[in-house]
Amino acid sequence: MSLESYDDCWLRYEPADGERRESYRTRCENVYASVGSPELGAVRDELRRAMTGLLEREPHLWQHPPRSVEGFLAVGTPDEMEMIADSVSTDRVAALGDGGFRIRSVEWEGAECVVVTASTDRGLVYGTFHLLRRMANGHPIDDLDVTEEPANHERVIDHWDDPFRRSVERGYAGPSIFDWERLPDLRERYVDYARLLASVGINGVVLNNVNTKIPGRGSANEFVSGKAGWQLLTQDGLEKVAALASVFRRYGVRPYLSVNYAAPMLIDDYDTADPLDPDVEEWWARKAEEVYDAIPDFGGFLVKADSEGQNGPYDYDRTHAEGANVLARALEPHGGRVWWRAFVYADHDDRAVQAYETFEPLDGEFLDNVTLQVKNGPIDFQPREPVSTLFGAMDGTDLACELQITQEYTGQGVHTCYLVPQWKEVLDFDTHASGEGSPAKDVFSGSEGAGIAGVGVVGEDPTWTGNYLSQANLYGFGRLAWDPDLDTETVTDEWVRQTFGGDPAVIDTVSGILHDSLPATVDYETGGLGLIHMMYNGEARLENHYDPSPAEWPGYHGATEDGIGIDRTSGGSGYVGQYHEPVAETYDDPETCPEELLLFFHHLPWEYELADGTTVVQRLYDNCFSGVEVVRDLRERWQALAGRIDDRRYRHVAERLEEQVVQAERWRDTLVAFFYEHSEIPDEHGRVPLTESNRAVPPRED
Ligand code: GCU
Numbered sequence: 001m002s003l004e005s006y007d008d009c010w011l012r013y014e015p016a017d018g019e020r021r022e023s024y025r026t027r028c029e030n031v032y033a034s035v036g037s038p039e040l041g042a043v044r045d046e047l048r049r050a051m052t053g054l055l056e057r058e059p060h061l062w063q064h065p066p067r068s069v070e071g072f073l074a075v076g077t078p079d080e081m082e083m084i085a086d087s088v089s090t091d092r093v094a095a096l097g098d099g100g101f102r103i104r105s106v107e108w109e110g111a112e113c114v115v116v117t118a119s120t121d122r123g124l125v126y127g128t129f130h131l132l133r134r135m136a137n138g139h140p141i142d143d144l145d146v147t148e149e150p151a152n153h154e155r156v157i158d159h160w161d162d163p164f165r166r167s168v169e170r171g172y173a174g175p176s177i178f179d180w181e182r183l184p185d186l187r188e189r190y191v192d193y194a195r196l197l198a199s200v201g202i203n204g205v206v207l208n209n210v211n212t213k214i215p216g217r218g219s220a221n222e223f224v225s226g227k228a229g230w231q232l233l234t235q236d237g238l239e240k241v242a243a244l245a246s247v248f249r250r251y252g253v254r255p256y257l258s259v260n261y262a263a264p265m266l267i268d269d270y271d272t273a274d275p276l277d278p279d280v281e282e283w284w285a286r287k288a289e290e291v292y293d294a295i296p297d298f299g300g301f302l303v304k305a306d307s308e309g310q311n312g313p314y315d316y317d318r319t320h321a322e323g324a325n326v327l328a329r330a331l332e333p334h335g336g337r338v339w340w341r342a343f344v345y346a347d348h349d350d351r352a353v354q355a356y357e358t359f360e361p362l363d364g365e366f367l368d369n370v371t372l373q374v375k376n377g378p379i380d381f382q383p384r385e386p387v388s389t390l391f392g393a394m395d396g397t398d399l400a401c402e403l404q405i406t407q408e409y410t411g412q413g414v415h416t417c418y419l420v421p422q423w424k425e426v427l428d429f430d431t432h433a434s435g436e437g438s439p440a441k442d443v444f445s446g447s448e449g450a451g452i453a454g455v456g457v458v459g460e461d462p463t464w465t466g467n468y469l470s471q472a473n474l475y476g477f478g479r480l481a482w483d484p485d486l487d488t489e490t491v492t493d494e495w496v497r498q499t500f501g502g503d504p505a506v507i508d509t510v511s512g513i514l515h516d517s518l519p520a521t522v523d524y525e526t527g528g529l530g531l532i533h534m535m536y537n538g539e540a541r542l543e544n545h546y547d548p549s550p551a552e553w554p555g556y557h558g559a560t561e562d563g564i565g566i567d568r569t570s571g572g573s574g575y576v577g578q579y580h581e582p583v584a585e586t587y588d589d590p591e592t593c594p595e596e597l598l599l600f601f602h603h604l605p606w607e608y609e610l611a612d613g614t615t616v617v618q619r620l621y622d623n624c625f626s627g628v629e630v631v632r633d634l635r636e637r638w639q640a641l642a643g644r645i646d647d648r649r650y651r652h653v654a655e656r657l658e659e660q661v662v663q664a665e666r667w668r669d670t671l672v673a674f675f676y677e678h679s680e681i682p683d684e685h686g687r688v689p690l691t692e693s694n695r696a697v698p699p700r701e702d
Pocket of ligand 1: 170211343
């Protein structure tokens with residue numbers, strides 16, 4: 001725990017094991033690092049902190065190569081450090097993309113050294129964290145020859161703070177860490193947040209919420225809106241953002257702001273925000289200048305338009321390309337970028353078709369500094385959804401994949417639900433856009449303006465994420481955004497070792513719990529056949545999304561006496577036709593559609609037989625029951641760790657798993673009763689409790 005009493009997450013830097021420690025001391029007790037830029041200040045701070053932990057000795061920091069030492073660590077660019085230029089191929093370093101780095105173990109004038117180098121200072125930050133990760137994982141450092149570049153140029157956290165309310169959109173880890181009233185005064189916690197982000201390669205953070213609507217435009221999200229969206233664009237607001245930027249800059253993280261599309265009206269009383277109005281164009285250009293005067297490395301604007309009550313170009317009969325481009329023109333002279341969300345939904349009967357119908361026809365019409373940010377699935381971060389049809393449909397546009405790190409629909413700050421396997425599935429999904437072997441991840445790594453965005457998870461809670469185990473999702477998000485080819489096991493193993501140390505029993509158990517958690521959640525929250533939106537929403541202003549309440553959502557799961565599921569086939573809403581062949585054909589036929597997505601694409605009779613002869617309704621029952629069994633098992637596996645990890649974290653997770661079991665049972669009981677009521681087909685194992693009380697599980701009181 002650090003002084004302010006919150007967790008260090010994966011940056012604990014526990015002492016290395018004996019033998020390893022000696023070799024680490026030889027090469028890292030003396031550190032020769034450049035000075036001069038904000039990033040290098042951060043590098044030196046991190047090395048001081050990390051080496052003190054790992055080596056159990058404070059390192060000596062030098063501004064020239066130390067003599068008469070057995071070895072040392074050198075961090076800098078070849079331009080600035082001759083010793084480094086002597087040790088690596090300078091051409092190779094110069095060829096590295098922004099953020100790329102090179103690490104080599106070398107002998108230099110008889111000393112055993114490790115060199116961390118890059119062509120940019122930001123690359124040095126990532127290289128340093130990479131070396132520290134290796135050491136925290138107990139890997140040798142005497143034979144290193146590593147070259148890395150980030151696969152995705154943009155790796156952004158949508159933090160989505162509600163300024164001045166101390167809350168975060170879909171934040172389940174307590175109040176916001178940003179104290180806007182006190183900013184520009186800074187807190188140590190901002191530095192630690194930036195460290196966590198940079199350590200996994202994140203290079204942008206959208207500070208404020210996308211829900212920045214004009215009060216009175218009636219939507220369920222009104223309660224989280226308010227004045228936030230435009231306040232930060234005023235002089236006072238920008239001063240606060242500039243203060244945060246000064247912290248993030250040291251770690252190579254650029255700040256972004258969400259803006260309300262009607263900002264000219266809100267801030268300066270314009271009577272229109274029409275993107276084709278010259279006065280509006282000029283307003284945005286002026287605003288961009290003000291922003292860049294205050295924050296020269298500002299990243300750009302994020303916009304949620306024409307969605308859930310937000311303003312947008314449709315207010316003026318303009319397209320989304322016209323809408324985005326006016327902002328893009330304003331940002332372009334400053335090197336800024338517009339992130340335009342594809343989360344638009346109007347009055348379509350099947351919401352799944354909307355994003356593609358809106359944006360695919362606009363391919364090629366967005367300016368070069370516009371990134372279209374698309375949720376991973378067509379609906380909204382459900383435990384399981386098919387992959388968005390826009391990936392692979394817009395060759396002429398920079399796309400970013402939007403993932404949700406915060407667990408809005410997967411147990412919030414309470415349940416253990418490890419999302420890395422879900423994200424891997426999305427990234428590896430073969431769109432077939434250019435024939436077989438066209439994984440979605442290639443779309444996001446394709447160009448400078450493409451990338452990955454994650455809806456943030458961090459709050460003031462001492463755990464940062466509400467549940468210690470949910471830290472793994474933040475870690476995994478960054479690692480995959482940097483390198484989508486990493487496999488889940490590698491990411492999990494890295495996180496567990498850095499977070500809980502090297503005890504093999506702990507590593508096995510925690511990794512196993514994470515591994516099994518997502519399929520269990522999918523089973524007890526959906527029945528595992530592709531159903532979505534089975535959760536409780538409540539009154540418009542509540543939006544609970546934690547408890548079960550399938551009866552609220554007939555349009556999303558399609559349960560009737562005859563069957564269940566939504567017909568999105570060619571004969572139904574036609575959504576399936578937005579995929580390339582042979583994906584479309586595979587999903588279109590219930591015989592070939594993968595079972596886990598079956599009811600997303602098909603409305604089927606309750607007694608429809610699956611490949612192994614089990615009926616749909618029986619499989620739904622079985623999955624709901626087995627999901628609960630797995631969660632009970634996770635709880636027991638965790639309990640076996642008592643005494644093997646510190647009490648604080650042990651008890652915290654144990655308590656949450658207790659709650660998860662209870663909650664999973666509520667989901668199971670509600671869902672199976674719901675399936676039974678519609679199908680009137682009993683569970684063949686006689687497990688479905690058919691009591692009145694079970695049929696009407698009341699929503700939890702908040
Ligand atoms: C969901 C979520 C909202 C969020 C929205 C979005 O609807 O519940 O809180 O604002 O997605 O992504 O914009």
